[in-house]
Amino acid sequence: MYAVFKSGGKQHRASEGDVLELEKIEAPIGGSIDFDEVLLVSNGEDVKVGAPNLEGGKVTAEVVSQGRHKKITIIKFNRRKHFRKQAGHRQYFTEVRITGINAG
Secondary structure (H helix, E strand, O other): OEEEEEEOOEEEEEEOOOEEEEEOOOOOOOOEEEEOOEEEEEEOOEEEEOOOOOOOOEEEEEEEEEEEOOOEEEEEEEOOOOEEEEEEEOOEEEEEEEEEEEOO
């Protein structure tokens, strides 16, 4: 059984027990989160598709950790123009473990 749900402007496919890194969610470590924007739930041959969301569909997850990804370096450079600009960015994430899927 798996579900496709929406979080942080992105769609994620998850089964029970999966560990995902999602966009930062303000929640305490060990806390529970419910995702109500469920787009699809599949249980073998039985597939339920929402239009756009499933009525009563819910994915439940437990927060495992909060963290930051590896640093991404942005470099802008023009040759022969004496121009060089460098910046970096580290994106925050929330690691969650899927504990339950409800098709509604």
